[in-house]
Amino acid sequence: MPELPEVETVVRDLRREIIGERIISLERSNQKLRRPWLEIWSPRIHTRVIKKVLRRAKWIVLELDDSSLLVIHLGMTGQLTIESAAIENPAHLHFRFQFASQRELRYRDIRRFGSIEFYESANLWEQSLGERFGPEPWDVDAKTWYDRIHVKERNLKAILLDQSFISGVGNIYADESCFHSKLLPTRLGSSLTRKQSHQLLISVQEVLMIAIENRGSTIRNYVGGSGLSGSYQGQLKVYGRKGELCLECNTIIEGIRLAGRSTHYCPKCQK
Numbered sequence: 127m128p129e130l131p132e133v134e135t136v137v138r139d140l141r142r143e144i145i146g147e148r149i150i151s152l153e154r155s156n157q158k159l160r161r162p163w164l165e166i167w168s169p170r171i172h173t174r175v176i177k178k179v180l181r182r183a184k185w186i187v188l189e190l191d192d193s194s195l196l197v198i199h200l201g202m203t204g205q206l207t208i209e210s211a212a213i214e215n216p217a218h219l220h221f222r223f224q225f226a227s228q229r230e231l232r233y234r235d236i237r238r239f240g241s242i243e244f245y246e247s248a249n250l251w252e253q254s255l256g257e258r259f260g261p262e263p264w265d266v267d268a269k270t271w272y273d274r275i276h277v278k279e280r281n282l283k284a285i286l287l288d289q290s291f292i293s294g295v296g297n298i299y300a301d302e303s304c305f306h307s308k309l310l311p312t313r314l315g316s317s318l319t320r321k322q323s324h325q326l327l328i329s330v331q332e333v334l335m336i337a338i339e340n341r342g343s344t345i346r347n348y349v350g351g352s353g354l355s356g357s358y359q360g361q362l363k364v365y366g367r368k369g370e371l372c373l374e375c376n377t378i379i380e381g382i383r384l385a386g387r388s389t390h391y392c393p394k395c396q397k
């Protein structure tokens with residue numbers, strides 16, 4: 127499932143390619159995605175120009191020239207790419223936003239857990255989200271982070287996965303951030319010292335930043351907006367490495383179930 131670094135990579139790729147493009151038509155498949163596209167939205171985007179490409183949590187937001195938004199979620203297997211209109215349709219293609227330039231934005235999704243929706247304004251979209259999203263990882267200061275984490279009687283894995291606590295961290299980067307901070311994912315938030323809490327925040331930020339520099343991790347079929355895969359999966363220290371040796375200390379990496387998810391850690395490096 128795409129996490130923050132993968133979604134940010136798609137956003138950065140799209141930003142280079144589609145700002146200034148004018149939407150002249152939309153073609154859709156008849157298959158249902160997680161949330162429906164309403165037919166009344168199609169005329170609303172006709173002839174609109176894409177002004178901005180933004181990311182909030184794991185959402186991709188295309189801001190149009192009348193301040194309306196196209197809001198995209200990649201779900202499990204969503205792929206958003208720019209292609210020449212002349213290129214043949216691949217299987218599992220659900221949206222083709224055709225541009226005046228003869229190029230198009232395509233949305234492909236094998237498992238169909240993703241969605242594309244239209245909102246009149248950023249305000250209306252934010253209202254629809256409610257309080258579900260915590261701050262972006264780079265918008266939190268060490269004191270606020272500590273104040274929020276040290277009152278939690280939940281384990282670090284559950285806290286990092288909680289999107290209302292922090293936005294965009296999923297299974298891979300929660301495990302990698304715990305390893306980077308040398309903290310066990312089973313530790314309770316309330317057990318962290320100020321110093322450990324600060325280290326965890328720095329680790330989350332650093333792990334995500336390096337993953338973005340590597341265009342994210344391609345575990346199944348994720349590709350960025352330019353169609354290129356990620357390469358961070360080659361740098362994972364614990365995620366998916368159960369039974370393999372820790373790259374730092376040669377201890378066998380453990381795999382457990384925590385917060386309902388497969389969780390990986392080094393029992394020696396992490397305390």
Ligand SMILES: [Zn+2]
Binds near residue numbers: 394
């Ligand atoms: Zn180790």
